[in-house]
Amino acid sequence: MAKKFSLDKKYIKILLLEGIHSSSVESLKASGYSNVEYLKTALDEEELIQKIKDVHMIGIRSRTQLSEKILKKAKKLFAIGCFSIGTNQVDLHSAKQMGIPVFNAPFSNTRSVAELVIAEAILLMRGIPSKNAAAHRGEWQKTAKNAYEVRDKNLGIVGYGHIGSQVSILAESLGMNVYYYDIEKKLSLGKAVACSSLNELLRISDVVTLHVPQTENTRKMISTVQIAKMKKGALLINASRGTVIDYPALAEALKSGHLSGAAADVFPKEPASNNEKFVSELQEFDNVILTPHIGGSTSEAQENIGMEVTEKLIRYSDNGSTIGAVNFPQVSLLPNREKQRFLHIHKNVPGILKEINDVFTSKEINIASQYLQTDTDIGYVIIDTESEISNTILKELKKIPNTIKARMLY
Ligand SMILES: NC(=O)C1=CN([C@@H]2O[C@H](COP(=O)(O)OP(=O)(O)OC[C@H]3O[C@@H](n4cnc5c(N)ncnc54)[C@H](O)[C@@H]3O)[C@@H](O)[C@H]2O)C=CC1
Numbered sequence: 314m315a316k317k318f319s320l321d322k323k324y325i326k327i328l329l330l331e332g333i334h335s336s337s338v339e340s341l342k343a344s345g346y347s348n349v350e351y352l353k354t355a356l357d358e359e360e361l362i363q364k365i366k367d368v369h370m371i372g373i374r375s376r377t378q379l380s381e382k383i384l385k386k387a388k389k390l391f392a393i394g395c396f397s398i399g400t401n402q403v404d405l406h407s408a409k410q411m412g413i414p415v416f417n418a419p420f421s422n423t424r425s426v427a428e429l430v431i432a433e434a435i436l437l438m439r440g441i442p443s444k445n446a447a448a449h450r451g452e453w454q455k456t457a458k459n460a461y462e463v464r465d466k467n468l469g470i471v472g473y474g475h476i477g478s479q480v481s482i483l484a485e486s487l488g489m490n491v492y493y494y495d496i497e498k499k500l501s502l503g504k505a506v507a508c509s510s511l512n513e514l515l516r517i518s519d520v521v522t523l524h525v526p527q528t529e530n531t532r533k534m535i536s537t538v539q540i541a542k543m544k545k546g547a548l549l550i551n552a553s554r555g556t557v558i559d560y561p562a563l564a565e566a567l568k569s570g571h572l573s574g575a576a577a578d579v580f581p582k583e584p585a586s587n588n589e590k591f592v593s594e595l596q597e598f599d600n601v602i603l604t605p606h607i608g609g610s611t612s613e614a615q616e617n618i619g620m621e622v623t624e625k626l627i628r629y630s631d632n633g634s635t636i637g638a639v640n641f642p643q644v645s646l647l648p649n650r651e652k653q654r655f656l657h658i659h660k661n662v663p664g665i666l667k668e669i670n671d672v673f674t675s676k677e678i679n680i681a682s683q684y685l686q687t688d689t690d691i692g693y694v695i696i697d698t699e700s701e702i703s704n705t706i707l708k709e710l711k712k713i714p715n716t717i718k719a720r721m722l723y
């Protein structure tokens with residue numbers, strides 16, 4: 314007979330922040346997770362520390378910072394869902410050391426970002442942002458001066474991953490010549506041409522669009538020196554992360570007229586809620602499109618993200634699967650509710666698997682199946698056992714030196 318989950322799902326507390334799509338709550342409830350607290354906003358550090366203490370799983374978007382300090386307070390936390398592509402808002406290494414896998418949605422909002430970027434390229438090429446601002450002030454700027462088609466113009470894509478390559482396809486369908494630069498070797502889609510350096514891409518592009526993650530290498534990768542290498546009158550679009558462009562340097566280039574326009578969706582410091590004031594050095598420029606980090610904010614994307622990340626959280630909570638985790642060894646064992654299932658997360662030290670197996674051997678319990686994966690820091694093993702046994706075995710597993718977390722699922 315199928316066994317019950319060892320911890321009744323109604324005791325698994327889930328906190329969803331930042332207005333995650335209702336598809337997430339629906340999926341959780343349909344899978345028996347009824348203990349869900351749903352908030353439309355992000356929490357400040359103090360509020361988050363208070364709340365996270367009792368939470369088993371948390372769902373966040375890009376505004377919630379899960380630093381080491383906050384994670385240390387989350388004694389019961391066993392999984393994190395980033396309902397976004399980016400995972401830079403989480404201290405991934407600390408989470409891993411604490412035995413907490415982090416899941417995200419690597420492509421549910423790709424298309425939404427790509428569409429926004431293409432729209433911005435067209436609007437900027439026509440000088441629409443300035444003309445729109447002027448019209449709102451009662452000025453009639455009917456002129457073809459400095460207004461161009463995107464057809465036959467060079468688009469330079471920095472970061473040819475999911476979003477960059479999607480932008481590439483859409484841009485080619487409009488007749489643009491696509492160039493890209495990536496630190497990894499990539500398959501060029503259509504007629505897109507790989508550049509051998511960022512400088513080469515900057516030199517030839519009429520529009521430059523950034524699609525790299527936030528890392529130490531991408532911090533201010535576009536600053537005064539790089540902007541100076543761009544064509545006079547070129548356009549710059551950033552829907553990646555606010556740290557990637559040096560915005561004061563961009564403001565200087567707009568002031569001097571070296572660049573003729575820009576679009577920014579992301580900023581180094583973004584308001585924590587819609588009630589907080591937004592401040593940027595780019596606000597004074599009519600030829601800059603400013604959007605409040607909404608590249609991935611479409612109904613389609615949010616609904617898909619809600620389902621995708623929730624499914625990963627449920628698969629981990631129900632069966633121990635870490636497939637799709639961004640900071641963890643990838644392990645999945647088919648659910649087998651006829652057996653007893655244990656999870657053991659430990660520091661990756663020699664001999665620990667033997668110690669785990671000895672716990673079962675000493676009780677004459679047969680292991681039906683077992684799957685271990687390690688990385689340089691940790692090991693994660695799922696163990697299915699033949700016999701029905703009591704919770705005491707879990708206590709013994711937890712006592713093994715270098716254990717980070719051990720759970721009995723069912
Ligand atoms: N504005 C918004 O609402 C959204 C923003 N994003 C941002 O867009 C970023 C990119 O997303 P994806 O395309 O899905 O990621 P991805 O991981 O598929 O692609 C990123 C690409 O950048 C390349 N790359 C990394 N460092 C580089 C460097 N220094 N120079 C050149 N290339 C470099 C990688 O090799 C990879 O091909 C995300 O990390 C996220 O920060 C994502 C979704 C929505």
Ligand SMILES: O=C(O)C(=O)COP(=O)(O)O
Pocket residue numbers: 374375376396397398399400422606607608609610
């Ligand atoms: O998916 C991403 O990386 C994003 O930047 C989207 O962030 P958001 O969920 O809109 O706060």
